[in-house]
Amino acid sequence: MIENLNYLFVVLCLMLIFILTIGYFYYNKLMVNTSYKYLFISSLLAFIMCFFPFIYKLLEINNVANIGLYRSIFYGVYLVSLAFPIYHYCIFLLDFLNVSKDKIQYFLIIPFFFNLIYVVINFFVPFIYKLENGSFVFINQILVYIPYLVILISVISTTFYILKNLKFSVGWDCVILIGFQFIPLIALVLIISFKLYNYLWTFYILSMLFTFIFCIIRQSHIDGLTGLYNRNELNEHLIRYKVKSKKCNILAIMIDINDFKSINDRYGHVVGDEALIEASNILKMSIKDYKMLLVRYAGDEFLIMKTYNKEEEIENITSLINGECQKFNKKNKTYQINFSFGTEIFNKQNEFDGERFVEQLDKKMYEDKRNK
């Protein structure tokens, strides 16, 4: 009994955290992304799942007639409903990563039907558990774990999409997020080896909570329109570069779209936004082989920062970007995208001052613009 009490306490604690977290973000109007509603549904379902093992234990204690039948039905419902929270969680993550979920949705619903068929077959032809003289008996201990495979599927699919979509991220973002996905899988292995079914869902909620906080923090570093990093990220990198600048030179390129204002004025804001997205895609494509930071600095200004090694690099990068531009301009006839560049190299001898550095960049870019 005390074991159950402690378990209930854990669930209560996690609930408190979830309520406070969601309350905070709701109160400060920070829940911008619509994908959080999937996470909300998923966490709610997971909390309901938390109570399943508890009720199952209660059914074990009481001596009621037909208890075996109730337990077998209850167990079947549990195995089938395993898939619900996991499905919603996957949809949340895909939605957050901007993956179109039209096709993958149907793929993710397969485990639910599989589990349903699995349990229904067992009901007629028992091979996992059965009713023997009105009591509940397991036949095969290993086949019980087959419905839990949905967790494995979810972990694999989310990891795949994280790897595919966070390609441009710098630092440990990708690794950390994947690490969070693996928490329930590790829990599953432990649970199977120790036969403690309760704790799967508490660990699952923990993984959800970590992912949620990670997403919220990361979102504040990403520009909503183009998906590039915004100034928050730049500020953090400037701090990092301050340490780096003692060892190596730093190259920064400020990029500005020429005549963006005329595109905006002539075709309206919708096309202007489209042009910004196209421009950011061009930049992304052209520097995908380099490891560097790409930031949307202001309205139509972008910033590239990296460590500086050779002189040819600047020309390499600008020619790559211009090449991509020409490719795009051939395809698109309504408006043309061209960039002006302002470059600045920071020598390791001087004291690094992030703000002044960016200011100088801005000046150089305007010079470049005037020359055209």
Added chain:
Amino acid sequence: MSSEQIGYLFNNAIFLLLTLFILIYVLAKRKLFQSEKYFKVACLLLCVMIIARIGGEMYNPLPGTILEYVKVACLFSFYWILPTITYYLFLYILQIFAVKCSDLKKFLFFIPIIIYHGLLIADLCVFKLDQVGNGWSGLFYIMPFLYLLCSAIVTIVKREKVDAFISFALLLIFVFLITAFTLQGLFYQKGVNFTSGSLSISTFSIFLIVSLDLSNRDPLTHLLNREALRSAIKYYCYVNNKLHKEIEIIMIDIDEFKNINDSFGHNEGDRALIKAAKIISSSSGEGVRCYRYGGDEFIIIHVIKKRKVGVIKEDIEKELLLHNEKYKDGDYQINFSIGSNVYTKESLNDIEFINMVDKLMYEDKKRGTSTNQSFIGKKDDNL
């Protein structure tokens, strides 16, 4: 290991993961959490405590073996650390509510813990080894209980110093903690395990609420900052476009702020900003968010419900008059230029809005002095 002990391990593993998450995050973002040293110490101690607790309860060693000593050492360190964590949490709460606390006072607060440690050592000496953590150990929970009670009282008394949500959440956390500790102390011998759980949950919640709030607030005026506005504007767009509600946006800037800055120095300029922020936030009322957008620009957004159009503007002007009368003989007077616009249904566009504000700010900066008339005129043209 019995199944009960494995359950115990799993319980504690969850809380250990939670605490480690906070600790790693806080250490990774050193810059942001510079002043939160009490919180860091509390987190670190909590991690050690949970590990000690797991080590102390996981196995039943044979009497006389080395493992028994290890178990006793683990349990002993658990009881040693427990009240210290609550002590640091208490100090952190004092810091949150900006209660000044000298080193002497801090030491005075620490004295109960020293007494407690003496008792603990006496307990170890007087009783047999295997009795540590049994018998009257429930009494050990009185000390952390007192610190938590003190923190809760501070939260209630000083609740108006911070945001309403934060004080409410902190109160909720402390009520939860106190209940958990009372239950733990009363039903200790029945094998209840609420300590590490409740503590790690509350540190996690405090971390979330207070520290994430740090990144959304301007350190000088404690109003919400530009990034918070950027995300909030999307929410207001949603309310405006999908839920069809009217929204009023008020923009305020301080007249001749550059002059104040130039003639009285930056410190005085900062003080003027703080005063202005106080006037704005106190007169805008509950549930209305105020943002400091840039140097001396403030933005207020609210959904028109109880407070009608123009009421807030009038309130601010009234408050400003009161303030200026109070400081009649001061070096300078604060004056606002206030421009406002009502967005009727489906007319607010987030990108346009932000771009417009940015442009206004930029032009303002270029001009050097913010002459309010042209600013307001421009604003009304654009809105």
